[in-house]
Amino acid sequence: xxxxxxxxxxxxxxxxxxxxxxxxxxxxxxxxxxxxxxxxxxxxxxxxxxxxxxxxxxxxxxxxxxxxxxxxxxxxxxxxxxxxxxxxxxxxxxxxxxxxxxxxxxxxxxxxxxxxxxxxxxxxxxxxxxxxxxxxxxxxxxxxxxxxxxxxxxxxxxxxxxxxxxxxxxxxxxxxxxxxxxxxxxxxxxxxxxxxxxxxxxxxxxxxxxxxxxxxxxxxxxxxxxxxxxxxxxxxxxxxxxxxxxxxxxxxxxxxxxxxxxxxxxxxxxxxxxxxxxxxxxxxxxxxxxxxxxxxxxxxxxxxxxxxxxxxxxxxxxxxxxxxxxxxxxxxxxxxxxxxxxxxxxxxxxxxxxxxxxxxxxxxxxxxxxxxxxxxxxxxxxxxxxxxxxxxxxxxxxxxxxxxxxxxxxxxxxxxxxxxxxxxxxxxxxxxxxxxxxxxxxxxxxxxxxxxxxxxxxxxxxxxxxxxxxxxxxxxxxxxxxxxxxxxxxxxxxxxxxx
Numbered sequence: 001x002x003x004x005x006x007x008x009x010x011x012x013x014x015x016x017x018x019x020x021x022x023x024x025x026x027x028x029x030x031x032x033x034x035x036x037x038x039x040x041x042x043x044x045x046x047x048x049x050x051x052x053x054x055x056x057x058x059x060x061x062x063x064x065x066x067x068x069x070x071x072x073x074x075x076x077x078x079x080x081x082x083x084x085x086x087x088x089x090x091x092x093x094x095x096x097x098x099x100x101x102x103x104x105x106x107x108x109x110x111x112x113x114x115x116x117x118x119x120x121x122x123x124x125x126x127x128x129x130x131x132x133x134x135x136x137x138x139x140x141x142x143x144x145x146x147x148x149x150x151x152x153x154x155x156x157x158x159x160x161x162x163x164x165x166x167x168x169x170x171x172x173x174x175x176x177x178x179x180x181x182x183x184x185x186x187x188x189x190x191x192x193x194x195x196x197x198x199x200x201x202x203x204x205x206x207x208x209x210x211x212x213x214x215x216x217x218x219x220x221x222x223x224x225x226x227x228x229x230x231x232x233x234x235x236x237x238x239x240x241x242x243x244x245x246x247x248x249x250x251x252x253x254x255x256x257x258x259x260x261x262x263x264x265x266x267x268x269x270x271x272x273x274x275x276x277x278x279x280x281x282x283x284x285x286x287x288x289x290x291x292x293x294x295x296x297x298x299x300x301x302x303x304x305x306x307x308x309x310x311x312x313x314x315x316x317x318x319x320x321x322x323x324x325x326x327x328x329x330x331x332x333x334x335x336x337x338x339x340x341x342x343x344x345x346x347x348x349x350x351x352x353x354x355x356x357x358x359x360x361x362x363x364x365x366x367x368x369x370x371x372x373x374x375x376x377x378x379x380x381x382x383x384x385x386x387x388x389x390x391x392x393x394x395x396x397x398x399x400x401x402x403x404x405x406x407x408x409x410x411x412x413x414x415x416x417x418x419x420x421x422x423x424x425x426x427x428x429x430x431x432x433x434x435x436x437x438x439x440x441x442x443x444x445x446x447x448x449x450x451x452x453x454x455x456x457x458x459x460x461x462x463x464x465x466x467x468x469x470x471x472x473x474x475x476x477x478x479x480x481x482x483x484x485x486x487x488x489x490x491x492x493x494x495x496x497x498x499x
Contacts (some may be wrong), residue, residue: 001031001033001034002032002033002034003033003034003035003036003153004023004033004034004036004143004179004180004203005017005036005048006036006038006200006201006202006203007041007186007187007198007199007200007201007202007423008042008045008049008200008201008202008398009045009046009049009197009200010047010190010196010197017036017038018037018038018039019036019037020034020035020036020037020489021034021035021037021176021203021205022034022035022177022178023035023090023176023180024090024177024327024363024491025089025090025291026090026091026092026314026322026323026324026325026326026362027089027092027313027314027315027322027323027359028359028361028362028363029307029361029362030361033091033180034351035176035179036204037176037203037204037207037208038202038203038204038205038208039204039208039211039437040211040214040215041205041297042202042208043171043202043208043211043212043421044215044467046171046202047142047171047182047198047215047218049196049197050142050169050170050171050197050198050200050217051142051169051217052197053169053186053195053196053197053198053201053349054139054141054142054167054169054197054198054485056166056195057164057167057168057169057195057198058138058139058167058168058240060167061116062115062116062119062167062492063116064416065115065164065167066112066113066114066115066116066165067167067193068164068189068192068193068194069109069112069113069115069161069165069190069192070083070108070113070193071191071193071317072109072188072189072192073076073106073109073110073113075188075191075192076102076106076109076185076188077106077344079184079188080099080102080452081100081311082184083153083181083184083185083428084098084099085098085100086100086180086181086184087102087152087153087180087181088314088315088322089139089179089180089314090152090177090179091149091150091152091177091314092277092314092321092322092323092324092325092363092421093188093276093277093279093314093321093322094312094314094315094316094317094319094321094322095314095315095317096317097276098153098314099149101152101154102153102154102467104151104364104443104446105151105154105156105157105158105161105216106157106160107157107445107446108157108161108162108446108464108468109157109161109447110446111143111161111162111193111447111464112161112162112164114167115165115166117165118466118469119137119469119473120476121134121136121137121456121475122134123135124245127479128481128496129171129478130481130482130483130484131480131481132479132480132481133477133478133479133480134477134478134480135343135475135476135477135478136475136476136478137166137469137473137474137475137476138167138473138474138475138476139142139166139167139168139370139472139473139474140219140220140243140473141169141217141219142168142169142170142171142217142218142219143159143163143168143169143170143171143218143219143220143221143222143472144170144171144172144173144212144218144220144221145159145160145163145170145171145173145221145222145223146173146174146209146212146221146222146224146233147159147173147174147175147182147223147224147225148175148224148225149175149177149178149279149325150276150279150280150281150325151224151280152174152175152178152179152181152182153181153182153185155224156172156174156182156185157185158450158463158464158468159172159222159463160172160199160225162460162464162468162469162471162472163220163222163472164194164198164199165470166447166472166473167473168220168472169197169198169199170198170199170200171200171202171212171218172186172199172200172201172202173202173203173204173208173209173212174201174203174321175303176203176204176205177325177326178325179203181202182201183201185199186199186200186201187406197383200218201268201397207439209233211234213236213237213242213446214235214236214238214240215401216240216241218242219242219274220242220243220244220471221233221237221242221243221244221246222246222463222471223244223245223246224246224247224272224281225246225247225248226246226248226249226383227249227383227408227409227455227456229248230246230248230457230458231246231248231250231458232248232438233246233458234459235248236459238435243461243471244458244459245451245458245459245462245463245471246456246457246458246459247281247452247456247457248257248409248411248450248452248455248456248457248458249281249287249383249385249409249411249455249456250281250282250283250383250409250411250412250452251285251290251380251381251382251383251407251408251409251411252282252283252284252285252404252409252411252412252413252414252442253284253286253287253392253403253407253413253414254268254269254272254284254286254288254413254414254415254416255286255288255394255400255401255404255413255414255415255416255417255426256287256288256289256290256294256298256416257290257294257397257400257415257416257417257418257419257422258290258291258293258294259417259418259419259498260294260416260417260418261416261418262297262298262301263301264385264416264438265298265416266298266301266305267305268284268301268440269284269287269302269305269389269440270282270305270306270309270320271320271440271441272414272440272441273285273287273389274306274320274321274367274387274389275320275321275388275409276321277321277322277323277324277365277383277386277387278333278385278386279324279325279329279385279386280390280441281411281456282411282412282434282441282442282443283385283423283441284389284414284440284441285383285384285389285390286373286380286391286392287389287390287391287392288391288392288393288394288400288403288404289391289393289394290394290395290396290397290399290400291394291395291396292393292395295371295391295393296467298391299348299371299391302369302389303348303349303369303392305367306349306367306369306389307349309321309367311354311356311366311367312356313356313362315361320366321387322366323362323363323364323365324363324364325363325385325387326363327363328401329360329363329385330363330364330365332385332386333365333366333384333385333386333387333388333411334365335387336379336384336388336399337350337351337352337368337376337388338352339379340370340373340377340379340380340388340390341361341370343375343377343378343379344372344377345370345371345372345374345377345390346371346372347369347370347378348367348369348370348371348372349366349367349368349369350368351365351366351367351368351387351388352365352366352368353366354366356454365386365387365462366387367389368386368387368388368389369388369389369391370388370389370390370391371391371393372391372393372410373390373391373392374392375392375403375406375407380415381407381408383409387476397422397426400426401426401429401430404430404431404432404442405429405430405431405432406431406438408454408455409452409454409455409456410431410432410443410452410453410454410455410456410457411433411434411452411453411456411457412430412432412433412434412435412436412442412443412452413418413430413432413434413442414435414436414437414438414439414440414441414442415427415437415438416438417437417438423437423438431451431452431453431454431460432453433452433453433456433457433483434450434451434452443453444465446464446465447465448465449462449463449464449465449466449467449468450463450464450465451463451467
């Protein structure tokens, strides 16, 4: 059985693991590898390697760090097919979707190629008599990332690229469900010219998470996962004196106004609700048609569109989506389908019991559609994280704004309309962190910033863009005077002013 080891100081962990966890092929349900699970002692080794390497990396001028980013980007593009196949074999998403996962991560690497410009500080000449003031951004030292299974390339790259470009060492704890792509990325970072110890990978479960949160030498932690765990990570990390950003779950809504192009809406919903088997924090699992006529017309178009979806293995180029990640997650999703039906929603299309010939043991869930879902239902209130679309009917625009605004999650939302005033009003008023206008998955480009509101995010700083730069650096402000050698008089005991 293949063992996926840790990546410490430029090589594997080198110690036989006391604990291991299975890594499945979701397409077949077969265990294809085992991943080593580390502990606090192993983390100490990674931290020691990071401490040894980070000062020289921080002292490396930013244009040379940018060259490593350029080299890494080129290497990932060269190995795109290999990485996508590896990602799909452990996650289950189709190859095209895996390539999108990698590409969205690379876009943050591209942003980091401009790090010399981004790190320029502020300068004021003559702030006072003979006094200049300037600021600089300096790295925190060692940062860590704890990432989920659903984006094993994109999210690690979102975190690590910005952290390392700004001069930090970075320790990644990826999901133990699909750990191979992060390991391959570690090898490519070294090939790109990154020094040993600057990017390391440690595998583990809650024991490793707690070790990261408690370690005194780790100055910042970035997390993406479920909201309950995000809240736990935030509280424990902050209590240990760390800077923490913790992104949680989502229940994103798509508002469909009566004037929307329903053919385009249905096409967008098919991808946003069912793509990647719904295992995206920016999926669109709730659609809110405004008015009964809109709801009936949308439903009539959705049913045949869902029937036309092709569920297949990850390597099927014609498949729209593949299996979910594990048997446990399949059972959880199907449990939510049963729950929603029991709560009184109308089960229009039932995806339970879906099997694929020749892959009967794979973790497949068919596309599922509910109508007449209400805000009182637990299945609406909670994140299902599977290929399940719920229709929640709104009588008017005000109710449509209120639904996502009052929901416990506030990650993303979309509105579909031809009316510019309605779109502008909605974007201004809705209580959600990321808004799409005729864009079903409003993930911002890399030079803007990603982050939700309410229980979708804990902490004050978002992912990537300038928010990411701020998170992984600290500002130092210098007030300098170069006297000409003659005393200037004055009272040295009075707080100085610049008047």
